[in-house]
Amino acid sequence: MDKSVVTVKGQLVIPSKLRRKFGIKKGTQVYLYERDGEIVIRPVTDEYLRSLAGITGTKGKLLKALMEEKAKEREL
16 A cells, blocks of 8 residues: 655645556546545546446437537537
């Protein structure tokens, strides 16, 4: 288990061992959420985003509707 300290600005250093393991590099965004009274940090990587594909169960209908809406907005 690794330990880190929060700075005055609320910043936290993720130990290099964990950064390498999870592919966290400069500029990588992370998702923070609470689960069962704990803070979870999850890197937002391409792999993570691919794992979210299809979770809405709309089979692409939602994306199609969004694209149609954007096209209408551009016409205005």
